[in-house]
Amino acid sequence: MLDSILNDTTLSTTELTLTSALETILLAIILGTIISLTYMKTNKSTYTQGFTLTLIVLPIVVAVIILMIGSNIARAFSLAGAFSIIRFRSAAGDPKDITYVLFTMAAGLACGVGSLGYAVLFTVILCALMFVLSSFKFGVRRSQQKTLKVTIPENLGYEEAFEEVFRKFGVQYELKKIRTTELGSLYELVYSVTMSGSINQKAFLDSIRTRNGNLDLSLTMAPPVMAEY
Secondary structure, eight states: OHHHHHHHTBOOSSSOOHHHHHHHHHHHHHHHHHHHHHHHHHOTTTOOHHHHHHHHHHHHHHHHHHHHHTTOHHHHHHHHHHHTTOOOSSOOOOHHHHHHHHHHHHHHHHHHTTBHHHHHHHHHHHHHHHHHHHHTTTTOOSEEEEEEEEEEETTSOSSSSSHHHHHHHTOEEEEEEEEEETTTTEEEEEEEEEEETTSOHHHHHHHHHHHHTTOOEEEESSOOOOOOO
16 A cells, blocks of 8 residues: 555656646655754754755755756766866764755655655655654763863973873873963863763862862863864
């Protein structure tokens, strides 16, 4: 029964008509909106307006491209050459964002080739999967990676200056960067630290302050700073 429903909603791509084109574009808009709303619900603190709008528009663009290509091989190669000169001006973001981009492209591709029923089916399944994984916090780490910046006087050996403090609080650490400040009279150390949520951060920072002479100290939630070469 399901096969018959899905096959009934499959359009023939041999001849492009206004009705089939409008149906394809309309469904691409609906599926793109569903995917965009799913992304917003599962990434409440990180999504941006520009990216959510992209998730809506991208399936339409892909569907229209596929409709225009049809079964014309020469047209397909010419479009491939035209799109090969396009370059994104921003670096790839979170892997989850890239997954959603591929998700919307697949939805638009399915609409463009006329498999409307299958486009709806896999969109519903993947959106449900995203909701389930987000609800159960699948893959979420109990510990957090943070960046610790500590300023120390030049007479304090930085190699083992805070090793005892890290060991006391069970903090995993890696020294990522060292630089001098104040004409060489001070050192700034940048650590990548992995901390459990149960650690008392104030007590941890107070222990660091007693070692560095109450100089500048910061603990940020940003990803660890990569070492410069």
